[in-house]
Amino acid sequence: xxxxxxxxxxxxxxxxxxxxxxxxxxxxxxxxxxxxxxxxxxxxxxxxxxxxxxxxxxxxxxxxxxxxxxxxxxxxxxxxxxxxxxxxxxxxxxxxxxxxxxxxxxxxxxxxxxxxxxxxxxxxxxxxxxxxxxxxxxxxxxxxxxxxxxxxxxxxxxxxxxxxxxxxxxxxxxxxxxxxxxxxxxxxxxxxxxxxxxxxxxxxxxxxxxxxxxxxxxxxxxxxxxxxxxxxxxxxxxxxxxxxxxxxxxxxxxxxxxxxxxxxxxxxxxxxxxxxxxxxxxxxxxxxxxxxxxxxxxxxxxxxxxxxxxxxxxxxxxxxxxxxxxxxxxxxxxxxxxxxxxxxxxxxxxxxxxxxxxxxxxxxxxxxx
Numbered sequence: 353x354x355x356x357x358x359x360x361x362x363x364x365x366x367x368x369x370x371x372x373x374x375x376x377x378x379x380x381x382x383x384x385x386x387x388x389x390x391x392x393x394x395x396x397x398x399x400x401x402x403x404x405x406x407x408x409x410x411x412x413x414x415x416x417x418x419x420x421x422x423x424x425x426x427x428x429x430x431x432x433x434x435x436x437x438x439x440x441x442x443x444x445x446x447x448x449x450x451x452x453x454x455x456x457x458x459x460x461x462x463x464x465x466x467x468x469x470x471x472x473x474x475x476x477x478x479x480x481x482x483x484x485x486x487x488x489x490x491x492x493x494x495x496x497x498x499x500x501x502x503x504x505x506x507x508x509x510x511x512x513x514x515x516x517x518x519x520x521x522x523x524x525x526x527x528x529x530x531x532x533x534x535x536x537x538x539x540x541x542x543x544x545x546x547x548x549x550x551x552x553x554x555x556x557x558x559x560x561x562x563x564x565x566x567x568x569x570x571x572x573x574x575x576x577x578x579x580x581x582x583x584x585x586x587x588x589x590x591x592x593x594x595x596x597x598x599x600x601x602x603x604x605x606x607x608x609x610x611x612x613x614x615x616x617x618x619x620x621x622x623x624x625x626x627x628x629x630x631x632x633x634x635x636x637x638x639x640x641x642x643x644x645x646x647x648x649x650x651x652x653x654x655x656x657x658x659x660x661x662x663x664x665x666x667x668x669x670x671x672x673x674x675x676x677x678x679x680x681x682x683x684x685x686x687x688x689x690x691x692x693x694x695x696x697x698x699x700x701x702x703x704x705x706x707x708x709x710x711x712x713x714x715x716x717x718x719x720x721x
Contacts, residue, residue: 396432396480397473401425401463404540408532412521424519424535427467428545429445429476431512440686441546442677443553444514445579445669447472448562450586466517470559472667479510479670491664496649501666510670511677516541520562530569534576551607552679555672557578564590567634571600575608578676581613581668587630594634601641612638612645613671615664646671 385507403423466472478488481687482505484548485492493501504566518537521529542549555576558566563582572579587593604610638645650663680686 370618372518376655385561385582386590395473395477397476398426398430398432399467400428400430402428402540402544404537406532406536408528409521410507412519423676425463427463427517428521428538428541429467429473429515429517430545431514432480433474433512434546438546440512441548441680442512442514443555443556443672443680444516444541444545444547445672446538447515447517448556448558448565449517449520450560450562463517463519465516465520465559465562471516472517474663474668475666475669476510476512476515479666479673480506480512482506482509484666489662489666497663501663501670504670508677510676510678511673513669513673513676514541514545514547514581515669520558520565529565530573533569534573538576548680548685551576553578553676554583555581555675557581557583557613557668559583560586561589564593567593568596570610573602574600574610577610577614578608579611579672581615581671583615584617584666585614585631587634591630594630594637597634598637604643611675612643613668614645614647615668615684616648617650617664621657 374513402425404426405423409422409424410470411421412424433438433440447466478484483506484493484498484501486498487570489498516537520531538554541547547553551574554577556566556570557580561581563585566580567582569587570577585593612635614631616631635645635647646669650667
């Protein structure tokens with residue numbers, strides 16, 4: 353009788369063990385497959401929608417207050433020839449959405465902020481064409497700015513990059529979000545796409561509140577990002593940004609420095625540079641610390657979704673392209689097939705991000721200081 357009972361008990365125990373192993377395997381699976389591939393508005397650049405399994409965010413609060421379970425979508429915007437030009441490697445810029453994006457939650461807003469709302473694939477197409485017209489900016493550009501863009505593109509054509517738009521939970525405390533971005537999303541991108549996994553080929557940018565977050569995250573993790581930007585940076589809602597940045601100056605210098613690109617608009621309600629507010633003071637501190645800063649004040653649009661559909665968004669993508677391209681040439685990457693590059697957290701002079709020639713051209717833009 354005891355022997356007869358022992359066999360079912362052993363079977364039950366084995367079933368429990370295998371079930372546990374199965375659950376553990378599912379739980380430990382870090383990545384998802386490509387969920388969808390789409391060309392937005394018949395653009396040549398296209399979006400791959402992936403879902404990165406996260407141990408940081410198991411769920412998130414959506415608009416209306418309900419909890420939405422993860423994993424959440426990440427939109428990867430790729431060049432037209434990504435699948436055929438199989439030996440080419442790319443720099444990556446990570447794009448953080450503004451408050452209007454995260455108010456709509458991780459599914460409806462989130463990753464779609466830059467990919468769909470701000471039409472980043474269309475902007476990439478415009479830059480790749482090498483010839484911008486007023487229609488490229490939905491008529492939100494003046495003659496002087498348009499001439500400047502086309503001069504840049506004639507002298508130094510746009511070089512393909514990868515842009516990644518991801519869900520942003522918002523708020524001033526970015527510690528948990530940094531963990532999600534740096535420990536989960538970036539390793540996924542570097543593992544599954546042909547990037548150069550090094551700070552010289554990685555940037556972070558954002559719009560409005562996302563710009564404030566981009567500046568803070570890059571300041572705290574300069575070992576990850578060599579380049580950082582801000583589009584209509586909202587320092588009114590996020591007054592802690594300058595203090596966070598200043599408290600990390602030594603860390604930034606130790607990592608090799610960060611090169612900055614700051615854009616705003618004369619019609620922008622969050623533009624505190626014109627009246628020498630917080631943004632002006634932050635930029636002056638960046639310069640005083642010895643970090644290269646490119647700044648543009650565009651005249652042709654306000655806050656809203658100008659970030660990447662209008663002049664400042666075109667300039668930002670072009671700027672990141674030139675930084676990465678210059679570093680590629682300096683290291684011989686993509687010249688005659690890409691050599692391997694080792695990443696290190698102890699930068700030499702050659703690892704410090706270099707300021708591309710676009711900064712000189714930017715000085716001709718109206719409103720530049």
